[in-house]
Amino acid sequence: MNDDLAIEVRDLVRTFESRKGFFFGEKTHTEALKGVELNVGRGAIFGLLGPNGAGKTTLTKILSTLLLPTSGTVQVLGHDVVKDTSWLRSRIGLVLGGERGLYNRINARENLRYFADLYGIPASERDRRITEVIERVDLTWAADRRVEEYSRGMKQKLHIARGILHRPEILFLDEPTIGLDPKSARETRKLVRSLVVEGVTIFLTTHYMFEAEELCPRVAVLSKGKIVANDSIAGLRSRVGGDRTIEVEAYGFEDREIDRLKGLPGVSKVAGEAFGPLMRLTLRVRTDDTTPETVQGLLPGHPELSVRERRTSLEDIYLDLVEEEAQ
Amino acid sequence: MTLATSEASRTRATGASLRLAILLFVADPQWLVPSTVAPIVFGLVSFELFRGEGPYFLTYAILGAGMMSMWGQTLYGSGWATGQDRNLGTLEPTIQAPTPYLYVVLGRIIWNVVAGLFGGLVVYLVVVLAAGGPPQLPNPLLFVVLFVFVMVTLASVGVVFAAAFVYSRYAGFIQNVGEFAFYIGTGCMFPVVLLPFWTNPIALLFPPTWALDALRYVSIPGYAGFGWGWGWDLAGAVAVTGVYAAIAGTVFTRVERHVLETGDLSDY
Structure with a gap:
């Protein structure tokens, strides 16, 4: 174990057994952790x-x-748990x-x-x-x-x-x-x-x-028992496609408009979400080439259009990663 | 920082657990019922039941009602305290502390023994007041020593019940089903020899059976128990209690390992 590490986890698996049915005769197994690997510095x-x-x-x-692993090794402060x-x-x-x-x-x-x-x-x-x-x-x-x-x-x-x-x-x-x-x-x-x-x-x-x-x-x-990031x-931020996020809202977008946004320089991802009649497109942007003004210029014919820029938050990153894992 | 898990810190943990048991007892007025009100009722009922039944009827009354008051407090209370830890969610942080849980259980059991003796004392006082005088005891000192020892034997079984409550949240069900069988089977209510013979070897696996038989020998002249006298009864009680004490550590270590495997410490 590396002395700089407070926690070192290798291929950790934890399975829970539960019983149900008549006289608890039916066993089911749930794998809560599926080969977790983790290092945490001191x-x-x-x-x-x-x-x-x-x-x-x-x-x-x-x-x-407070719980024993089913398999794998777990060291905390250099000692086996x-x-x-x-x-x-x-x-x-x-x-x-x-x-x-x-x-x-x-x-x-x-x-x-x-x-x-x-x-x-x-x-x-x-x-x-x-x-x-x-x-x-x-x-x-x-x-x-x-x-x-x-x-x-x-x-x-x-x-x-x-x-x-x-x-x-x-x-x-x-x-x-x-x-x-x-x-x-x-x-x-x-x-x-x-x-x-x-x-x-x-x-x-x-x-x-x-x-x-x-x-x-x-x-x-x-996510689902595995470390996904x-x-x-x-x-x-860099893994999910940039530290800038541009949000665009309007009453619906055409496919060719979305394709146009995807083709903008530095845009790594365009995701859509509906809020009632409104649709929001979220663009992850890696470079400074694409600005809210550039986006606005590509979407004429939307008088209700709203475009704003913000920093990609950890919440954005988290949702992207969990969504990625679910797919 | 370095924290010791030496014998001294284990003794401190037992002391802390005893102190906590007292604080929780004082903080919860409903305990007045099993500790004081119930022994008064049992004492009066027992006195009326045995009135006129020979020269030792007061001793019968005290033993019957006293055991009724004490066995539940000592035996049932020991398991119940761990069940409470499950309900409160305090079992998890207690197990997570470096002191082995057995030492925490010991503190509670000591308190349950004291509380049980208090119940016994209340019964004694009630019967003495009702009769207008103390019972005839051939050997009062030995009676008191054995009376206390009966509590110790009940406590040794309490350790097993406490382990069961750590093991599973369903221990309460087992305890509820088994409590009266245990009460009758170990001779708390009446001598075990009055039960069918096949029950006797099973009863002898429990320390209170021996101790209660010894107690009856020294307090009721002419008592016909197992037939080997109070000295052998006492030796048997010490031996079986010793076996319980010796295996308690192993039992708790195994039970703790089991709950760490199943992960149901926080279930209630």
């Missing part, structure tokens, strides 16, 4: 994107020792989030104290550490309230506090800002960035593309 934020059911949580749970489980668990933080996973009838401080003891945090440091993480997630004002009185966002913050309580070397965050209000979400992203500065490796799964774009220098896209965001 001390950075790595983003894992993918549609629902792509296998993101399965992969996160395998990496965090199957053989060195105990060693790894004290160095891994996991935030699965959601409404569950906390003792609702006791307060946040007591929840954290319980887990601090399970993680063997020295008793002399424990209370100070609890106060510190509560402050970091901005829950000081509610630290002595029962968790059952917490909103979803507050519970999410408490999950994060628990995840960083034992100062892990690598932190797995599964949708960390889900359910948070914009201010709290921004603070959480700030917290994530500060953890990286402290040397923590972050493995983040998210549905929020802007979040991945803001936080992750490198992302992978998981693993690159920097700039690299992915």
